[in-house]
Amino acid sequence: MIVIVNRFLLREGFNGITLWPFIILRSNSLKNDPILLNHERIHLRQQLELLIVFFYVWYAVEFLLKWYKYGNRLIAYKNISFEREAFTNEANLSYLKNRGLWRFWKY
Numbered sequence: 852m853i854v855i856v857n858r859f860l861l862r863e864g865f866n867g868i869t870l871w872p873f874i875i876l877r878s879n880s881l882k883n884d885p886i887l888l889n890h891e892r893i894h895l896r897q898q899l900e901l902l903i904v905f906f907y908v909w910y911a912v913e914f915l916l917k918w919y920k921y922g923n924r925l926i927a928y929k930n931i932s933f934e935r936e937a938f939t940n941e942a943n944l945s946y947l948k949n950r951g952l953w954r955f956w957k958y
Contacts, residue, residue: 869894890941
């Protein structure tokens with residue numbers, strides 16, 4: 852995990868993004884946010900499970916399908932299986948220790 856701070860690489864309203872092997876944060880203070888970092892670490896694990904490239908393909912296709920379904924980009928984003936897993940478990944700082952393989956399928 853390599854953490855980079857650069858507010859210009861993120862859309863308005865987003866504090867972090869994971870692009871293997873980087874976690875990009877909006878500000879230095881977010882380096883001390885264990886919940887946000889856990890959320891992004893969950894994405895790192897998801898990316899590894901899908902050999903990185905397939906994660907991005909799946910993410911994009913699922914986003915487009917959900918955007919079509921809901922007609923709203925933010926609602927579509929929040930309903931992507933990868934995001935649902937990360938949001939649901941971000942406060943559980945031991946989640947990754949016990950997480951099963953391909954757990955995003957549950958979401």
